[in-house]
Amino acid sequence: MTTNPIRAKRPKKFLILAGVTVLLLSIAAAFVTVTQVARQQERDSLVQLKNEQLVTLRDARSKLQPTLNPYLAAYKNAHLAAGSRDKAEQDSKKELDAFKEAEASAREAMQTITAAHGAEEGELSDAIAQFEDSYLGYVDYMAGLVDSYPEFHGLFGEENEGCQGIFIGSRGANLTERASLLTEAAGICRSATEKLGQSKNPTYVDYALRVQNRVSQLEIDGAATAKAEQSLEPLNASADQMKKKVDDAYARNASEQELLAIADELKGMNDQIKANKSEFDFAAKRYKKTVEEMPSLLQDVFSKHVPDEMKYFESVMPIRLAVLESVIDDALVE
Amino acid sequence: MSLDTNGESQQPPSWRFRIVAISVIAALCIALGVWVAGVWVAGSPTGQTERQHLVHLNNQRAIVDNSMNLYEPLVNKFFTRYTTAFSEEASDQRKQQVFDEETGRLQRDARINRDRLQRMEQSPALRKQEVADAFNVFKREYGAVVAYNEQRVTGMAAIARSIGGACASIHSKFNVNTEKYAEEYVKAADGCLAALSSGKEGSDQETTKLLSDVEIVIGNQRGTAQKVVESKDSFERSANRILSGLALLDVNKPLNEAQTKYEADAKAKYSALIEKANTSNAEFERILKESIESADQEAKSGE
Numbered sequence: 001m002t003t004n005p006i007r008a009k010r011p012k013k014f015l016i017l018a019g020v021t022v023l024l025l026s027i028a029a030a031f032v033t034v035t036q037v038a039r040q041q042e043r044d045s046l047v048q049l050k051n052e053q054l055v056t057l058r059d060a061r062s063k064l065q066p067t068l069n070p071y072l073a074a075y076k077n078a079h080l081a082a083g084s085r086d087k088a089e090q091d092s093k094k095e096l097d098a099f100k101e102a103e104a105s106a107r108e109a110m111q112t113i114t115a116a117h118g119a120e121e122g123e124l125s126d127a128i129a130q131f132e133d134s135y136l137g138y139v140d141y142m143a144g145l146v147d148s149y150p151e152f153h154g155l156f157g158e159e160n161e162g163c164q165g166i167f168i169g170s171r172g173a174n175l176t177e178r179a180s181l182l183t184e185a186a187g188i189c190r191s192a193t194e195k196l197g198q199s200k201n202p203t204y205v206d207y208a209l210r211v212q213n214r215v216s217q218l219e220i221d222g223a224a225t226a227k228a229e230q231s232l233e234p235l236n237a238s239a240d241q242m243k244k245k246v247d248d249a250y251a252r253n254a255s256e257q258e259l260l261a262i263a264d265e266l267k268g269m270n271d272q273i274k275a276n277k278s279e280f281d282f283a284a285k286r287y288k289k290t291v292e293e294m295p296s297l298l299q300d301v302f303s304k305h306v307p308d309e310m311k312y313f314e315s316v317m318p319i320r321l322a323v324l325e326s327v328i329d330d331a332l333v334e
Numbered sequence: 335m336s337l338d339t340n341g342e343s344q345q346p347p348s349w350r351f352r353i354v355a356i357s358v359i360a361a362l363c364i365a366l367g368v369w370v371a372g373v374w375v376a377g378s379p380t381g382q383t384e385r386q387h388l389v390h391l392n393n394q395r396a397i398v399d400n401s402m403n404l405y406e407p408l409v410n411k412f413f414t415r416y417t418t419a420f421s422e423e424a425s426d427q428r429k430q431q432v433f434d435e436e437t438g439r440l441q442r443d444a445r446i447n448r449d450r451l452q453r454m455e456q457s458p459a460l461r462k463q464e465v466a467d468a469f470n471v472f473k474r475e476y477g478a479v480v481a482y483n484e485q486r487v488t489g490m491a492a493i494a495r496s497i498g499g500a501c502a503s504i505h506s507k508f509n510v511n512t513e514k515y516a517e518e519y520v521k522a523a524d525g526c527l528a529a530l531s532s533g534k535e536g537s538d539q540e541t542t543k544l545l546s547d548v549e550i551v552i553g554n555q556r557g558t559a560q561k562v563v564e565s566k567d568s569f570e571r572s573a574n575r576i577l578s579g580l581a582l583l584d585v586n587k588p589l590n591e592a593q594t595k596y597e598a599d600a601k602a603k604y605s606a607l608i609e610k611a612n613t614s615n616a617e618f619e620r621i622l623k624e625s626i627e628s629a630d631q632e633a634k635s636g637e
Contacts, residue, residue: 014352021359028366123453126446133439202415209422275512282509308414315407323397330393333386 043332049117050328054321057109061135063102064142071095075149079157085150099146106139127327131320138313144201145306151196152204155189155211156298163189166215167291168222179219179226186215203305210297214290221290224283228276235273242269385629387459391469392622394454398476399615401447402608405483408443412436413490420499433491440487447480465625468618475611482607486600489541492533497548497593501526504552505585516562516578523556540599547592555585 071092078091089096110132117128155162165185172178189211196208242265249262382390415436419429451473460466504526508518530549534542558578565571 014355017356017359021363024363025366028369032369123450126449130442130446205428206418206422209424213422278511279509282511312407312411316404319400319403323400326393326397326400330390330397333389333393 045116046328046331049113050325053109053113053116054325057106057113057135058321060102060106060109061138064099064106064139067095067099067102068142068146071099071146072149076153076157079153083159085154085158089150096146103139103143103146107136110135110139123327124331127320127324131317131324134313134316134320138317141201141203141309141313144199144204148196148199148201148204151192151199152207152301155192155196155208156294161188162192163211163215165189166218167294175222175226175229179222182219182222186219189215203301203309206305207297207301211294214294214297217290218287221283221287225280225287228280228283231276232280235269235276238269239273242266382458383629384459385626385633387457388465388622388626388629391454391457391459391465392619392626394450394457395472395615395618395622398447398450398454401443401450402476402479402611404443405479408436408440409483409486409490412440412487413494416491416494417498420494421502437487437491440483444480444484448477451477459622459625462625464621468614468621471614472618475607475614479607479611482604485538486604489537489600492537492541492545496526496529496533496545500529501548501552505555505582510579510582516559516575519559520556520563523552523559526552527556540596540603543599544592544596547595548589551585551588551592555581 074092074095075088079085079088082088082091113128114132117124119125156164158164163185166182166189168178168181168185172181193208193212193215197205197212199205199208242262245262246266249259254262415432416429418424419432424432454469455473460469500522504519504522508515508522527549530545530552533545537545555578558574558581562571562574562578565574
């Protein structure tokens with residue numbers, strides 16, 4: 001080898017320097033490209049979230065209510081026409097499917113968003129989680145309203161089932177018979193309300209509990225009136241006896257002392273009759289009031305409680321959405 | 335290495351060439367470093383302009399302000415659901431479930447709102463004294479609204495448990511005209527009084543006042559019923575029953591008064607908090623907008 005070691009070393013050094021530079025260059029270029037691409041992707045995904053995914057979601061959400069009401073009406077009418085739950089379910093299947101489809105797309109729209117952005121930490125994921133909470137709360141509420149509607153409707157819409165039987169009316173020869181008819185009906189009613197109480201919809205659950213409480217109250221008051229009626233008979237009998245006793249005492253010119261003793265006895269009996277009547281009146285009044293309350297309790301579900309819940313969702317969801325959009329806008333500020 | 339094999343025949347690069355080459359490489363490296371640093375910094379807060387900081391802060395302000403609108407529906411929902419659970423005597427499990435669901439949601443809101451205020455505190459825009467001052471007032475007032483709503487939930491829970499629960503319909507569910515009324519009433523009143531007294535723990539001033547007022551009314555009524563229970567003979571008993579019945583006629587008035595007073599006081603207190611918050615928000619917004627405008631003008635004159 002004729003190489004000059006000193007001369008050869010210099011180009012070698014130079015080459016290494018050049019190599020390192022090229023390496024640095026490519027690392028830096030790669031870093032910059034990756035950062036830029038990631039940043040651009042993040043922006044793109046935020047723009048997509050706001051301009052596409054949230055628009056899709058709004059769209060999907062707006063289709064829920066318009067498919068809910070037709071189903072409820074269809075089931076109710078079919079039930080009225082056919083009189084059986086199976087037939088009603090069959091005849092309202094088309095409307096049910098339409099709702100289920102709307103429900104599925106509403107859930108999917110949210111799923112798309114959480115799948116794309118749910119894992120991120122901080123402001124955006126907080127805003128998404130809060131929006132998701134109210135949005136899915138709304139979807140769940142609607143779905144529960146539909147899913148348990150047959151049970152809800154059956155509570156007072158089904159002959160020989162549900163709670164229809166608790167309206168005893170003039171059945172039964174006396175109050176004791178009515179009370180036992182009520183106990184029987186209350187048993188059937190209780191298993192129906194327990195079933196409705198399992199619903200995913202809190203309005204139905206509260207309603208089931210309300211009905212259950214009223215029915216228990218009816219049972220208590222029904223038993224009380226029956227008991228008062230029963231004790232009336234012996235009271236009447238002893239009243240007759242007392243009358244005889246008084247007549248008898250007058251007939252034989254009884255002593256004043258005896259008359260006073262009879263008067264005391266009369267007073268005691270009078271108190272007993274009054275107490276019995278008072279208990280009867282109290283229970284009967286409350287029984288009547290409870291029965292009268294039942295229809296408005298039912299009516300309140302769809303005229304008061306459901307609209308109240310809707311109002312809640314209608315006030316919370318738009319604010320959550322506005323906050324989410326503001327968070328996105330803020331992240332996109334140039 | 336191929337270059338080494340014929341090193342003798344190749345001329346080594348001249349010094350001048352080397353200097354040029356090294357300078358070029360060094361310049362490239364420096365340029366590269368600046369570029370990388372630039373890209374890096376641009377993505378982080380430190381790389382943003384004064385104007386951007388102000389815009390972010392203003393956006394955050396609007397988000398916090400809008401979030402406050404959620405308290406009214408959320409708190410009302412909690413109270414309605416929780417009161418129903420008590421007035422309809424739902425199972426303990428159900429009561430707990432309703433409580434956990436609704437207070438859990440409110441707690442999360444409080445946490446996120448506090449996080450937002452904390453994040454705003456980190457903003458470089460606060461280096462400007464005027465902005466920092468306005469922010470501090472804003473933070474204090476909005477922090478107070480968040481804290482008050484937390485307190486409000488505690489008080490409402492106490493009211494639902496006592497007045498909406500153990501004390502509900504205490505004056506209508508028993509038959510006054512029966513012998514056992516006094517015993518029934520004393521027993522029910524004891525449950526109600528216990529719920530009232532435990533409800534006062536941790537409740538705010540207005541709630542405590544309401545619970546105490548109701549406590550006095552029920553306590554007095556319980557006292558008259560207790561006298562009936564303890565009566566030795568039938569004469570004393572019927573005399574005490576009459577007195578107890580008369581007292582019952584007056585029981586609703588103070589109860590309603592206590593409730594009305596509570597509602598008015600609580601509303602006045604909350605309205606005052608909201609008003610202060612709104613004022614601080616308007617002021618903070620004004621200062622931020624002015625600062626953004628002046629930043630725009632500076633940028634224009636700088637061009």
